[in-house]
Amino acid sequence: MPSNKTTQCLAFEHHDHQRCQSRLLSAAKQLCHSQNIRLTERREQVLQILLQSHQPMGAYEILGQLNQNPDVSMVAPPIVYRALEFLLSVGLVHRIECKNAFIGCAHPGHASAAQFLICKGCEKVAELDNPTTSLQQEASQVGFMIDHSVVEITGLCAECQADG
Template identity: 40%
Template structure:
């Protein structure tokens, strides 16, 4: 069982969100990609907590935070696909949800530690995980295009409640 450091109480989400949006702006400009108003809104919503959010939850949040009519599912999915392509978010496959990428310009391996009780998810970057994946791929003559390891367990906060 792993122990996930839960920093929810000491974490300033406004700084986290601001940094992510600034990184996204710079990265998109550098790559010649358009960070439209809707894409930026979705990215901001994804970053408002460290819990992965599903597309329909994001649609509801957009409707609550906007004076526009409800955004159609394909529109939200296209925006999410754009954010994924730019490396600005991760898809948490086991939850069919999305979360922000803390280091969109780095290519180290990522592991997502997911608390199975509260849903708090933390992105972990690790050279040792990357080396193990590279070694295993090399031994099997396999070319890795993308990898995200999802690890489910208990964060410190939930572990303390047991």
């Protein structure tokens, strides 16, 4: 049995990203359908752009990609921000605070407080899927009621370390 020590860091492993991407898109559609919320064309466009890679994108970068399509008329920032607002609220996208950027959720539906490993080398971001951390325990020890948590670890992934 192969070691699975990195199986929760898909972003840092070689994988069939085509499949990864379509799996996440299907999951998104299903999730929205089951919750009776609308994944409109715009929202889906933005989600698809984010799912193209495991790298976070700025809002204006997304905007740029939307506007690359010459068939469609140019759109302005609020379009993107509104789609992102929706996707964030549903948990299909996360915000990477330390980069003012956005990334597709790697574990849609798991709701939990996400934690990110952000590689400075390849700029990919892995989303850990661990529910409770010691932090949450500490917070409650001092009587703090958690609403939302941001955990972003920057550094070098294994491969980028090897590449020097």
